[in-house]
Amino acid sequence: MMVSRRLWVHFACLCFISFYGMYLLYKEYEEITIRRMQQLQNLKHRPDRFTVIVREIPLCIEHEARDCCVDHFFSKHYPNTYYSYQMVYNTDYLDELVKQTKSLARKIEDLRETSIAKKSKSKLSLFDFSQQKTSKVALLEEKLHALCHKIHQLQCKDMLNKKELPVAFVTFKSRSNAAVAAQLQQHSHPLLWVTELAPEPRDISWRNLRVSYRVVPLYRLGVLIVASLLTVFFAIPVTAVQGIAKYEKLKKWFPPAMAVQLIPGLNSIVTGYLPSVVLKGFIYVVPFAMFAMAKVAGCVARSKEEIKACNMVFYFLVGNVFFVSVLSGSLLDTIGNFISHPKAIPSQLATAVTAQADFFVTYILTDGLSGFSLEVLQPGLLIWDTLKSCCTLDHRRVKSPYLYSLPYFRIIPFVCLSILIGMVYAVVAPLLLPFLIVYFCLGYVVYINQIQDMYAITYETCGQYWPYIHHYILLAIILMQITMIGLFGLKLKPAASISTIPLLLSTLMFNEYCKMRFLPYFHHYSLKDAAENDEFDEKCGVLEFHYENAINAYCPPSLLPVSFAASESSSTPLVSS
């Protein structure tokens, strides 16, 4: 009887945590929405406010081109407000040429620099050698000029028209008209003249614009299938490599590994930690693999690719770290078990979760804390950069500062996984929470530093990640409630078990409400805001300047005039996503 009564305390805690969690989520959603609005207000002059991306432009039969179609359609249907357009072209060959030109220009500069250095070193000797170099430079310069000429030829209108894609950026004379054009169905055929608000110019994924809008769903489905397969069958390559990478086998195949035996104690450490290191290595690689997959999913913006990768990595971690650790066994078995006995999910979870509390304390302490310290050191990027500079032997590049943007897809899922673990154990094993607080405090300190000092901003989403994080936290709350339903059932407390079900339903309803209340802020640009900004700009007389700016911002990078002073190119971030 005593146990019974104490279990109601657990139920009260569960209710309190659920409702307080939802309250905090609501407040945070509200706060982030307000911040997003403010940030959008600050960035109101950005070209993407005036521009719409149009896909699936039909071919004009008369001119056998698409650009006249765009001009005709928009000047007809938006007569007073349409400003201009920028077609997108398939510039594979041109991109290649521009790349060649740049590397050639860099080579010439290198040669010149070395010859000047050598000249200053030994002014008298080897005049002949220097002359030979000069003639080589002259040869390369001739080649460069030929290339530039070819690029100029390809960049002219007639040549480009052959490579037209059915995609264009259309600029309007006001923000409100861009908002109208983006949200409206233009043509009665829903797969023609598909419009949406254009992403920021620096955020555009030019490669994906080549993918036809009609096959994008297929690409997405393919990526989803591959990502699911990777998630479900992840254990197979890991165990295979773990089987190979045993110390005994390593000794046979790679005799220098014997050296480990010479140092006392190292042997046991290697044997003990090697499988774990292999697993960690695989998990470290997964976000990059997911990101590579997300890149082929046909998103028009790089930010959307990253969000997609972030999503896939989170579900990967929930499956392969949380469920595999909790339920001990391969994910495939777990899923099969869940599908064949869905009623048993809560009780299975409850039994397993209570047994694994200690494991997760260790997990948070080791993986979490080591993760943050590694983040500060950025070993992966360091090694990658060193490797790159060693391979290319391009000394100029080593000198340039390497600056990357924050890899959200690698960081958010791991932090959200910790939130999930904390949520699930909040009622079952609250002793885990202090460790988690230390983890989050450390994370806060580390990331404040990283964001302020280490990373460059390559695009601005204005809080587009929050709805996803909100979703992950809500998933954590739901998982906690399902676990507790099982636990109350195990402890022979069916009344509490049944009373948790309305709690679960109210959590789901809260999610629906949040979607209705806040999600449109993150998807649409409302007419009222757009019109107010337009009005203000018109009063100041700067509206014209802004929309003229906008159309220039959406010029594809390979159509920009080629610059011979290629030194700028290396200072931009190399991996800018």
Place this chain on the structure above:
Amino acid sequence: MMVSRRLWVHFACLCFISFYGMYLLYKEYEEITIRRMQQLQNLKHRPDRFTVIVREIPLCIEHEARDCCVDHFFSKHYPNTYYSYQMVYNTDYLDELVKQTKSLARKIEDLRETSIAKKSKSKLSLFDFSQQKTSKVALLEEKLHALCHKIHQLQCKDMLNKKELPVAFVTFKSRSNAAVAAQLQQHSHPLLWVTELAPEPRDISWRNLRVSYRVVPLYRLGVLIVASLLTVFFAIPVTAVQGIAKYEKLKKWFPPAMAVQLIPGLNSIVTGYLPSVVLKGFIYVVPFAMFAMAKVAGCVARSKEEIKACNMVFYFLVGNVFFVSVLSGSLLDTIGNFISHPKAIPSQLATAVTAQADFFVTYILTDGLSGFSLEVLQPGLLIWDTLKSCCTLDHRRVKSPYLYSLPYFRIIPFVCLSILIGMVYAVVAPLLLPFLIVYFCLGYVVYINQIQDMYAITYETCGQYWPYIHHYILLAIILMQITMIGLFGLKLKPAASISTIPLLLSTLMFNEYCKMRFLPYFHHYSLKDAAENDEFDEKCGVLEFHYENAINAYCPPSLLPVSFAASESSSTPLVSS
């Protein structure tokens, strides 16, 4: 080995039926889309093309009213194209008064008519009685005048403003601007100034406009829960009534029933058919119950209420006629069984479906054919009308033609259920199909007659039902495939069973494609079509006439000037949904 090979023929048939079914569905969707576009083109002058319904209008703090807010907002953001607006008021009391006035006016007319008739019959006698009647008429007329005065008072602006609802119909000077306003997010707060294209004036559900937009999801959830409970627990009242309505018990409680024994043979018929009649009676009542529920779900249009009811009735029938007949047992047991052993669904279905082929032949023959003959006779409506006229004793009403609109929610689900039965048995027991063909031919003949001669059009949805019917047929195909997966499994043919899964997936993908390709035609009015119609009208100079017409069409019925000649009122359909 022979059996094995023949099973591949079944698999080939399954593939053929699935793909040919999908092909026909695609063609039909295309055909109906084209017809919808044509019909919309024919109805291009309808007021709903120019009008948008706005909900959640905020209160203007200065004037403590909402109408000034509407005018201000739309004249600011649509300066050249906004025409006018019509607020919606909470007119409960006014409606009641108008109703009283009408019945009073009818009473007066009745009295006059009878007095005239009596006068002509007996011109000389009972002058006194006639005078008495005339004084009574004068009294009633005075009362009527008082009522009309009161109504006029209530209809004036000041009184109405107190009863303002946050809903308005806003009319634009062109179709394209109405389309823009309907599809755009007006305010950054997604729950303010919510706009959608207005339904036809005669299609508006004025009662539901009183429901706040924010609580509509709750109403919907409530209706969904009640409808699910009715579906799942439908068997309980039926078996209860069947238990009571046994002939032996009836004899005790209602001795006149003994008369049945006097006619030889009738006794056994009554005992045998009574439970079946009870079940049929309950099933006959269900569509009306569902329709009553759909009416409180907060849809702004009556057509949407009917579609909702149609949906709920279809799932009710699938649960309570198909699954209960096939799996013999209560629906609750079946659902419980399916949830606890989801892997066993295909094999369970396969065993049960093959066993019940004869039953469904009988079902199609009896219920289907009797259903159509009953439809021609319309016994329900006849009885309802007779009852009504008997109760009210209103002789005028009996004279008026009673004309109802086609009760889609009662007919479509039953026909779709037959399609589902035919689909599921197409491979397993093809002998059922000829009966089904007879059924559909008869249905075609009956409904051509009914639609042309019996029913009045009360609103025009332009094919809005088709996406739902498409969905039901696709569900039938999927159910057939699941059954066949089970059947191949039972016949120890796992290869065929596994090969059916890609077929199932491709069916699901086909559904997604259809949604993407055709569904927008049914939800949005595209800018291009709207602009073309506008242009044409402007050339003819009739655009102004149409939009001026539009705002008058959306005047709430209780705000129309009260007419004393109430004779018109009875000729409009009474139950017009």
